[in-house]
């Protein structure tokens with residue numbers, strides 16, 4: 001007998017594994033295996049990946065305002081494959097949101113939340129909220145400008161909740177402002193509280209699934225015709241999608257570096273943070289609700305939405321599961337998706353619309369890239385550390401003549417400078433100088449091309 005078979009046999013005689021194995025793999029799927037059922041497993045797999053990469057990051061991460069930024073920078077630049085692990089964790093979070101979204105959509109479309117699966121749906125909605133909580137708390141941890149100011153905006157929104165708002169913000173922040181206590185609280189939530197809650201929730205979700213069984217197709221007749229076991233075809237489909245999800249996340253981690261912005265500066269109120277894309281539609285909505293309407297949008301609407309989702313199986317009680325027979329539910333779903341994607345589209349367009357940049361500055365910026373200035377200089381977190389940080393160089397050096405002399409011959413104004421002389425025409429030097437002069441506090445975002453409109 002092979003070693004593995006003998007080991008299995010040994011364990012089986014002690015732990016009585018066979019019934020367990022049968023109940024796990026022989027779970028019948030009404031209507032047979034299908035590619036539409038893979039999103040739950042994909043979410044579970046991606047969550048496992050987050051847990052794994054998160055543990056690796058936690059080995060080096062230090063949750064204090066003095067050290068957090070440096071520790072993330074250390075992970076990103078010094079540790080072998082640190083950038084890859086951090087990239088997996090960043091893109092994995094986005095992938096989970098996509099997977100959950102598709103899973104939710106499938107369950108909604110198939111009417112699978114209906115009796116007798118109401119408890120499974122409700123636990124699922126709670127899991128979705130916990131996942132949002134992971135995104136929100138994780139965003140602060142690198143303690144860069146984006147992290148700091150996005151969290152400032154986010155926690156300010158919590159303050160608009162009636163009655164409990166003040167208390168909630170102080171509890172979240174550990175005081176009136178964002179600081180060391182906020183960071184340790186978010187860290188504790190992110191790595192201890194939320195994981196405990198979500199793992200319990202996932203187990204509950206799966207136990208319920210095993211008790212009631214999968215819903216299968218909405219056509220009851222078809223559901224009754226075939227019954228196929230979970231193993232092997234559904235297991236195979238799930239595995240293929242898991243592998244695909246991993247490849248996509250790994251590819252993104254390799255191809256799209258997730259940069260660290262500047263170190264958080266609580267004094268710099270000019271910074272406009274950009275939230276994660278899955279919060280963007282909401283961010284855009286808030287722009288349309290000024291003044292007295294704001295609290296309605298910042299807590300009223302999300303509250304109603306979550307409540308509606310949660311109570312959906314109670315609100316929609318007809319046993320009919322075919323989409324064609326549920327015009328109200330389908331209409332509401334389509335309307336909601338249209339609204340979310342329209343807001344997301346508007347928001348992305350205004351974020352990435354190239355602000356009309358002075359052509360000379362734009363050319364200077366291109367020269368900066370072409371001559372690899374970033375090998376020695378960094379601008380907003382990107383680039384080397386041999387030369388000075390140029391993010392706000394115009395604050396220190398607003399004089400065009402100085403820059404021109406410096407580019408012509410660095411040692412003429414900076415004795416002993418190791419910065420090379422570049423073969424630049426007079427026009428090039430003027431353009432590069434104009435680009436340098438555009439790098440000042442307050443103007444930083446616009447010249448970056450990523451600023452919020």
Ligand code: HEC
Pocket residue numbers: 367368371372373374375376377386387388390393396397403410411414417418419420422432436
């Ligand atoms: C080999 C590394 C290196 C490269 C490449 C390099 N620099 Fe520098 N740069 C330095 C060093 C070192 C200093 C500090 C000494 C000095 O002022 O010359 C400096 C200083 C500067 C300063 C003055 C900053 C200040 O605050 O005093 C500017 C502006 C600047 N570089 C722009 C550029 C531009 C634009 C390029 C690309 C065309 C570039 N550098 C390429 C090393 C480099």
